[in-house]
Amino acid sequence: MHMHKLERLWLIIGSGALVVFLLVIGVNAFAMGHTPPSDRDILDPTQVDLTAPFDDPGLKKIGDNEYELVLVAQAFTFQSNDELKIPEGATVHFKVTSKDVVHGFQIPKTNVNMMITPGHVNTITHTFDEAGQFLILCNEYCGVGHQAMGVPLEVIK
Amino acid sequence: MMNQMIVDRNDAKLSMAHLYIAFAAVLLGGIAGLLQTLVRSGTIVLPAGIGYYQLLTAHGILLALVFTTYFIIGFFYAGMSRTMGKFYDQPYRLGWLGYIVMTIGTVLTTIMILLNEGTVLYTFYAPLKASPWFYIGLTLFIVGTWLAGGAMCHQYYIWKKVSHKKISPLFSFMAVMTMVLWFVATIGVAVSVIFQFIPWSFGWVDEINILLSRTLFWYFGHPLVYFWLLPAYVCWYVIIPEIIGGKIFSDSLARLSFVLFLLFSIPVGFHHQLLESGISPFWKYLQVVLTFMVIVPSLMTAFSLFASFEMAGRKKGAKGLFGWFRALPWKDARFFAPMVGMLIFIPAGAGGIINASNQMNQIVHNTLWVTGHFHLTVASSVALTFFGIAYWLIPHLTGRVLTGKMHQMANLQTILWAVGMFFMSGAMHTVGLLGAPRRTAYTTYQNNPDALGWMPYEVAMAVGGSILFIAILLLIYIITDLAFFAPKGKEDFPIGEVAEGAEKTPSILENWRLWLGIATVLILVAYTVPVVHMIEHAPPGSPGYKFW
Numbered sequence: 001m002h003m004h005k006l007e008r009l010w011l012i013i014g015s016g017a018l019v020v021f022l023l024v025i026g027v028n029a030f031a032m033g034h035t036p037p038s039d040r041d042i043l044d045p046t047q048v049d050l051t052a053p054f055d056d057p058g059l060k061k062i063g064d065n066e067y068e069l070v071l072v073a074q075a076f077t078f079q080s081n082d083e084l085k086i087p088e089g090a091t092v093h094f095k096v097t098s099k100d101v102v103h104g105f106q107i108p109k110t111n112v113n114m115m116i117t118p119g120h121v122n123t124i125t126h127t128f129d130e131a132g133q134f135l136i137l138c139n140e141y142c143g144v145g146h147q148a149m150g151v152p153l154e155v156i157k
Numbered sequence: 158m159m160n161q162m163i164v165d166r167n168d169a170k171l172s173m174a175h176l177y178i179a180f181a182a183v184l185l186g187g188i189a190g191l192l193q194t195l196v197r198s199g200t201i202v203l204p205a206g207i208g209y210y211q212l213l214t215a216h217g218i219l220l221a222l223v224f225t226t227y228f229i230i231g232f233f234y235a236g237m238s239r240t241m242g243k244f245y246d247q248p249y250r251l252g253w254l255g256y257i258v259m260t261i262g263t264v265l266t267t268i269m270i271l272l273n274e275g276t277v278l279y280t281f282y283a284p285l286k287a288s289p290w291f292y293i294g295l296t297l298f299i300v301g302t303w304l305a306g307g308a309m310c311h312q313y314y315i316w317k318k319v320s321h322k323k324i325s326p327l328f329s330f331m332a333v334m335t336m337v338l339w340f341v342a343t344i345g346v347a348v349s350v351i352f353q354f355i356p357w358s359f360g361w362v363d364e365i366n367i368l369l370s371r372t373l374f375w376y377f378g379h380p381l382v383y384f385w386l387l388p389a390y391v392c393w394y395v396i397i398p399e400i401i402g403g404k405i406f407s408d409s410l411a412r413l414s415f416v417l418f419l420l421f422s423i424p425v426g427f428h429h430q431l432l433e434s435g436i437s438p439f440w441k442y443l444q445v446v447l448t449f450m451v452i453v454p455s456l457m458t459a460f461s462l463f464a465s466f467e468m469a470g471r472k473k474g475a476k477g478l479f480g481w482f483r484a485l486p487w488k489d490a491r492f493f494a495p496m497v498g499m500l501i502f503i504p505a506g507a508g509g510i511i512n513a514s515n516q517m518n519q520i521v522h523n524t525l526w527v528t529g530h531f532h533l534t535v536a537s538s539v540a541l542t543f544f545g546i547a548y549w550l551i552p553h554l555t556g557r558v559l560t561g562k563m564h565q566m567a568n569l570q571t572i573l574w575a576v577g578m579f580f581m582s583g584a585m586h587t588v589g590l591l592g593a594p595r596r597t598a599y600t601t602y603q604n605n606p607d608a609l610g611w612m613p614y615e616v617a618m619a620v621g622g623s624i625l626f627i628a629i630l631l632l633i634y635i636i637t638d639l640a641f642f643a644p645k646g647k648e649d650f651p652i653g654e655v656a657e658g659a660e661k662t663p664s665i666l667e668n669w670r671l672w673l674g675i676a677t678v679l680i681l682v683a684y685t686v687p688v689v690h691m692i693e694h695a696p697p698g699s700p701g702y703k704f705w
Contacts, residue, residue: 002660003410007460014456018449025515026442034516035438036431042696075704101702102282102367104523108592108607113432113519117367118284119696120434135605139523139594141210141278143285143704147600150608 037114037124045118048072048099058082068093071136073103073116076145078136084153088131097121104139107153115140128155164650168238169554171252173640175231176551178260179224180636186219187629194581194622198615199599209598210276210705217279218270221385221535222298223263228543229388230255230305233332235550236391237309239650240326241316244308248315251308259301266294276705278596280374281354283365286701289358292350299343299350306336323664327408328395328652330667334415335387337669338380341423341676345376357701364698368435368691375426376684383422383451385535387415389542392495393462396546396651400492401485403469404656406461412666414454414461420676421450424683428513432522435694440687441515447683448513455506462499468656490559490567491651494545497571498538501578505533508586523596526589529582537578541571544632549648551639558646559639566635573628581621588614 003011029035043051049072057070058081069092072079078096086092096105096116103116107126114122128134138149164172189212195201196209203209234252238244244252268290269275275291313325313333325333349370357365394411398404405411427444430436470481486492508530512521521527548567552559559567589595593611602608665671 004407004464007410007457007464010460011453011456015453018452021510021514022446022449025445025517029438029442029516036441036516036519037434038436038438038441039434040437040694042435042694044697045699046697075702101285101699101704102371104594106523106592106594111519113522115430115433117371117434118699119367122432122434133606135602135607137594137602139597140282141213141285141596143702144208144210144276145704146210146596147598148602150600150602150605152603152605 037122039121039123041121042119043097043121045098045100048097053095054097056081059084059086062093065089066091066093068095071096071105072099073097073105073138074099075101075143076138076149078105078138078149078151080151084136084151086128086153086155088155088157089127089129090155091125091127093123093125095121095123101142102140103142103149105136106139107134107136109134113139131155131157162239162650163647164235164238164554165243167249168234168244171244171249171256172231172235172238173551173554174256175227175234176547176554177640178263179227179231180547180633182219182223182227183629184633186216186224187626189213189216189219191622191626194615194619197597197599198619199612200616200619208273208276208705210278210596211270211273213596214276214278215267215270218266221279225385225535225539225543226259226298226302228547229335229384230302232388232391232543232546232550233309233336235554235650236328236395236652237312237332240328240652241312244312245315248308248311251304251311255301255304255308257301258304259298262294262297262299262301264294265297266291269294273705280378282374283354283357283367283370284699284701285705286358286703289355292354292358296347296350296355299347302339302343306340309333309336324662324667326652327405327411327655328391330412331387331391331395331415334419335384335391337673338387338419338422339384341419341673341680342377342380342384345373345426346378349373363700365701366691366695366698368433369688369695371430371433372426372436372684372688372691375429376423377426378429379426379448380422382531382535383418385539387418389495389498389539390415390458392542392546393458393499395653397462397492397495398465398469398653399651400489401466401469402473403465403653405653405659406464406468406656407659408655409660409662409666410457410461412662414457416666416672417454417457418451419672420679421447421454423676424679425451425513427683427687428515428518431515431518435691436687437690440683444683445513445515447679449510452506452510488564488568490548490564490571491545493568494548494571495542497575498541498545501533501541501575502538505530505538509534521589523594524589525585525593525595528595529585529589532578532582532585537574537582541574544570544574547636548639549651551636552643552646552648553650555640555643556645556647557639557643558648560643563635563638563643566631570628570631570635573624573631577621577624577628579621581618581625584614584617584621588618 098118134153274288425448470484475481475484
């Protein structure tokens with residue numbers, strides 16, 4: 001099929017830019033470990049309270065300034081047995097599941113953002129380099145109280 | 158050939174029946190939208206027990222499904238009748254049957270939303286469980302669209318047989334291609350609703366596979382956006398060149414871009430599920446790559462359109478590198494509204510590329526940025542183009558004319574829309590980057606400082622929403638005038654001609670078996686392994702919840 005020479009040029013430049021975008025994203029994702037949250041662990045969504053580690057959700061120190069924060073999302077809160085206070089510079093591995101419907105898990109001012117689907121576990125890691133008040137909020141409609149579903153997270157000096 | 162210049166009277170009635178419902182939905186959906194922006198900014202509290210999320214469900218269904226689908230089908234019937242001639246008996250009757258089935262479905266679903274039995278938003282993610290009648294209404298709506306698509310395909314089939322032509326008129330080809338895309342796409346949501354949601358909501362089965370239901374939804378949900386966009390492309394490719402006194406740049410490249418949309422708009426649904434468990438990063442990335450392929454036909458479209466504009470402008474004697482731009486008929490409402498839509502599509506499309514960029518999605522997923530994005534794409538580029546079509550299509554079908562005064566009103570409408578959207582969508586994009594979630598009622602999260610910082614943007618959204626609502630009222634005034642009160646006469650149904658010297662269209666572009674075959678292969682490649690995994694390694698399913 002004949003194509004105008006300027007159109008060919010336009011498409012070559014456009015498609016070339018596309019290939020570069022995709023390569024950058026691909027290398028960043030797979031070679032530099034920035035693939036989006038895609039945990040494959042599953043559990044019975046009706047038995048969350050009886051399934052480890054969600055039977056005792058909360059903050060666990062697992063290394064030098066490194067923590068695992070296990071949370072159970074449910075309408076309309078994120079359940080934890082510990083206060084959500086972590087020291088500055090801490091690396092936190094969030095491990096979350098849902099007891100009921102689909103929820104979102106997002107911390108504004110960070111790149112922490114993932115879907116919490118019942119029956120599945122999802123995980124994401126973030127290092128809090130600066131002290132301050134953070135907010136964990138649900139960003140997926142989960143019912144009439146969805147707008148109330150947020151808990152504070154404090155990073156202390 | 159005189160009879161082909163005007164849409165047949167009966168076909169016009171069928172088309173108009175769809176357009177009435179489309180614009181009624183705009184008014185109702187617009188009221189819901191206005192109220193949402195006022196609630197979210199803390200300006201008002203809803204009276205009489207109406208819920209924010211109930212309004213949000215109504216807004217999504219009325220505008221994203223009812224307005225778009227009725228308008229598209231009505232527009233296609235008219236255009237096919239204009240380019241292929243009067244509908245034959247069988248497809249004509251099928252068209253009315255489709256209209257009736259769609260409308261029963263729409264009414265049923267709307268009643269369920271009003272009764273607060275379907276406050277699950279228009280994406281109806283399980284395990285939030287609506288009344289079975291909500292899902293049955295949606296099913297009837299989809300079945301009705303299948304009958305409509307069937308009517309168009311049947312008309313096309315008979316036309317080809319009778320005319321012995323290898324190449325159909327460009328408008329009709331594009332209409333049929335859009336409906337074929339719709340058939341393939343809706344299979345996903347239909348399977349999910351019929352085999353998962355309806356038995357579960359009646360209580361015949363206790364549990365539902367969440368991830369599978371979401372995957373089937375998004376198998377449909379992304380091509381859905383191309384189902385909205387392609388009819389706008391029909392206007393940009395086929396109709397705008399005639400309005401500006403130009404020619405279609407290339408018939409074959411126009412068809413090729415539609416073929417590419419069929420191939421690459423479906424095996425890409427995972428880019429809506431990038432942050433979900435249970436799907437491996439490899440399959441997500443593969444679908445991101447396929448998603449980016451649709452950028453190629455979009456670049457082709459952009460080139461063709463601006464080539465048409467430049468050729469038309471130069472023919473009128475425009476000089477210099479950009480003189481042709483000023484020579485365009487900016488005062489013609491039939492041109493101005495779609496052109497503003499096209500210009501808005503440039504930032505809108507760029508935003509879409511950001512959304513689909515694999516891990517970059519983490520920054521914007523489920524924030525108001527996304528809401529801002531589709532208010533530029535579907536609610537500006539597509540909506541303004543549809544309004545621009547209505548300005549000549551409705552008087553054409555009702556035997557009236559678009560007067561100079563109405564041109565001015567319509568141009569004012571377009572300007573109000575662009576200004577309102579600048580405030581609303583601009584604020585949504587910005588506050589989304591700051592982290593404000595979408596689909597959320599008024600909240601400060603117990604006076605959290607970050608959330609309090611979002612309030613000024615939410616007020617700007619309400620200002621934009623109010624301007625948009627005024628624009629909707631003006632639109633309804635114009636549409637009502639054109640349908641019932643404008644002076645009697647003849648309004649053109651513009652259909653562009655192909656530029657002289659453009660190459661003859663190869664008939665391979667109408668080889669449906671070939672394109673559907675390739676589309677099927679791409680879908681199977683992109684989905685088979687992850688879907689089998691979803692079924693084989695599924696956790697126990699979820700019971701339903703009614704949290705509203």
